[in-house]
Amino acid sequence: MVTTKHTLVALVEDKPGVLNHMASLFRRRGFNIESIVVGHSELPHLSRMTIVVDGTTTIMEQVRKQLDKLIDVVKVSDITEDDIINRELALIKIRATSSTRSEIIQIVDIFRANIVDVASDSVTVEVTGDEEKIASLLNLLRGFGIKEIARTGRIAMTRGG
């Protein structure tokens, strides 16, 4: 059966142990989790999570139901098929010398990314976008030598509504 990446959004109670509970559920049931991001939501005491899971539709149905079953999960929806905005932020530290620095800056500009730190032998780039955009930027920068990458994982929201 074909597996695809699914984006789930969950509204959860802002309590200690919630993330632990979800992570434990994914591990125990063998669900293949790609990324999980938590942060405050617009509602007090509630956090919004974006979870990216790889799986078949039947597995996804189980994932959704099992998450929904957790007492601290107020709502969970699979928004993969919806019209969504999804974003990720990445920090990329690249090897840079006086001769390569300007070329790097050019590439960064094209991607509307930012240089957030410059040192004698490196620059650090901050980029926001969907995974594709980040992947193509990474591809172009790889040749200069990547020293470090940190990524937030996907956050997502449906358009309009």
Add this chain to the structure above:
Amino acid sequence: MKMTGAQILCESLVKEGVEVIFGYPGGAVLPLYDTLAQYPQLRHILVRHEQGAAHAADGYARATGKVGVCLATSGPGATNLVTGIANAHLDSSPIVAITGQVARPFIGKDAFQETDITGITLPITKYNYLVLDVGSLARIVKEAFYLARSGRPGPVLIDIPRDVFVDEAEFHYPSKVDLPGYKPTLQGHPAQIKKAVKLINEAKQPLIIAGRGVVISGAYTELKQLAETAQIPVVTTLLGIGCFPETHILSFGMLGMHGMAYANMAVDAADAIIAIGMRFDDRATAKVSAFAPHARVIHIDIDPAEIGKNVRVDVPIVGDVKVVLNALNKLIISAEHVDWIHQLDEWRREHPSTEIRESAELLPQFVIRKIYELTQGKAIIVTGVGQNQMWAAQYYWYNRPNSLISAGGLGTMGFELPAAMGAKVGCPDEIVWCVAGDGGFQMTIQELATIVQERLAVKVAIINNGYLGMVRQWQELFYKRRYVATPLSGPDFVKIAEAYGLPALRVKHKEEVVPAIEQAMEEQGPFIIDFVVEPEENVYPMVLPGAALTEVLEEPRKEVATWSRRSTP
């Protein structure tokens, strides 16, 4: 008025209608124990091992339908509860486990007897709490009981640091809970119910598979009404036993690995399956890809996550079994399935499955059947795990709801004695028989002391085959009779009983069975009968592991049948 945490807990337990706590003291819960003295309405039963407390609370909960409560100290006390909690979790039994924890300043410091019990029990509780503020204690107790008993019931653990018991707060017991993430669906979706009705009305060979959800929801009359109106035969899972009278003309027994051959054949031939409050456990379905190949499946369950988990479902209905069946019954039209029922009766005649073969030896099946006859089928039977469990399920006919209490999901040896104890505490007027394995009995044998101290009239039938019988059976069938680590020698259970201070008998011959059971029942208090049975008797029918439900191994020694199924006394 300000109260200590310990008082708040006791007051809250009283508000919840708790009448008994199965517990064991220790440092972290000492302030609570001291306070318990002021609450004589909270009967405390001192078990001899915390596992016994959890199983007793579970047995109490299953027998009464109320929430069972167990209590342990921090660290080893808490970890000793774990098996019992996991057992309650898999069988959806409502218990609240209260554990002491080291004082707040010591948490996370690997303090003496500190253990992360909320972390440990995360995947085996419905929910758990670490109480960090005495002001939240009353709310937490309220929520814990609500969660344990509502929706799909299950265990809830409350971990309370020692200093929280001593801290003070105003006591207000909340009248409502506020759990935005927890809203069990009780009402079935009307459109789904209509679809189900249509499917049932069109079916030529419908079959009901009823599980523990029927028991939990108390939907016996509704189930009976559905079955009788539409003339649908009923089979049950192990934990569903008793939810439909087993001597009813439409009852076709238990399905599954050690189910009745005809029950499994019915599943195989059915064109519509109405699965009610059951979860398609692998012991019930056998090879899942070959399960009910001709049937369209209606699945009624309160837990949406159970639907479609193991078996493909055509008409899912999420809701409380009783509520859904009520709605269904309003729309169902009466029907007859004469040929279908005739066919099942035929299969039952050809594959009787619960006949007892003629034997000079004392057979375990014979023992169970005699307990059935002498209790007139009116006892609560609490079983161990293994062969004794299957014989107890097969050879006793359960006509009353909640009359079989057994560790189904986790298959926990050692459940029998403490669970029987809990059942007897909850139902003092019922006859409670504990059917134990000689192996499992030794896992929680210490609770005999509790039973004697509390004067609980539990009757124990040890099915003493001198083996870890079920494992031996697998070794016989699949490992060329290499009986590695399964023979058990001793102890002398009669002497053990004497040491604990209760009467006991050893029975080795058929003709001693009836007088022994009679004597046990005449005795006011607890009683043990050590039935020394045929050591290498096997449980049949048996679906081999990995095989389909219909690939049934039957009793190879087909001798004269001595009982017919409806020989009800």
